């Protein structure tokens with residue numbers, strides 16, 4: 001395995017992805033602000049963040065579809081700016097927006113992308129079979145894409161990104177709008193890829209997927225990387241436990257020895273051992289107990305980590321398909337966004353579509369500390 005020869009490099013293995021100090025603005029919007037992220041071979045990183053946090057922008061930069069205003073991105077040691085073709089050969093991107101061609105069959109779609117990746121004849125045919133099988137597309141290969149369900153089309157879209165066996169895979173909300181079975185199959189396949197050494201960056205709004213993937217977590221918030229670590233580490237460090245009280249109207253002001261936050265009709269009492277605090281919380285309610293609808297103990301979880309770090313709950317009912325996007329024109333400033341040529345692996349060749357309360361500084365894990 002090659003070692004990291006960069007000045008100041010660790011001398012350890014070259015990471016599959018090294019993002020250092022990357023910033024990107026769209027006019028007045030700082031989509032990314034000095035972002036660091038490293039992904040090692042065989043590692044799955046779940047990229048989390050609210051709508052507009054910068055996840056798609058980060059993936060588009062890594063894929064070389066847009067250029068950073070500042071900072072460096074290396075894919076297996078190749079700079080996406082100075083050696084874009086080499087960098088692209090190493091990666092496969094399945095963007096959020098579906099990039100399949102409905103009038104063509106699944107096989108024709110896959111063949112088209114295999115050719116873009118420089119695969120021909122027998123080797124193209126073999127790779128098509130290889131990518132189709134784990135995504136349960138084998139029986140659908142000769143069906144027109146226009147005749148497939150939304151979830152099946154997304155599987156075709158994902159297969160396109162994997163045809164050239166990239167060593168770094170970028171999956172931008174791959175389970176948006178797919179059913180439970182497809183999600184489970186995709187997660188199993190991503191785990192298999194990682195077990196074989198592929199590095200994966202997987203963005204999602206659906207936190208249980210992160211746990212199912214056994215992924216490390218990176219949290220973007222308003223363009224800044226505010227946390228990076230394993231689920232266990234983050235939960236230990238930031239997973240608030242507490243008592244949650246839901247009222248039928250405006251919640252009362254409670255006098256308690258623990259911090260109390262309010263969100264619409266919900267009060268959250270942050271306390272380390274919530275079971276022991278229940279009686280005191282109830283007593284503090286006094287006459288407003290009549291407006292209490294439910295009261296429950298909240299244990300630390302990835303959900304509470306996300307709330308703690310971003311100051312907001314993840315989008316209500318967030319599950320695949322719920323993400324509301326503002327499809328905007330892509331800012332392909334370097335004009336290289338077609339994914340053609342050297343097998344950029346940009347699954348579809350589609351352009352990226354674009355569409356935040358600051359936690360206290362001491363609550364942040366600086367991304368750079370976790371490389």
Ligand SMILES: Nc1ncnc2c1ncn2[C@@H]1O[C@H](COP(=O)(O)OP(=O)(O)OP(=O)(O)O)[C@@H](O)[C@H]1O
Nearest residue numbers: 026031050051052053054055056057329331354355
């Ligand atoms: N082409 C563009 N032109 C202008 N602003 C853009 C463009 N693309 C993204 N943005 C803005 O940059 C910020 C980051 O957007 P981005 O799409 O990266 O977020 P995201 O985390 O992927 O969101 P989502 O979860 O909704 O997909 C947002 O404020 C968005 O409005």
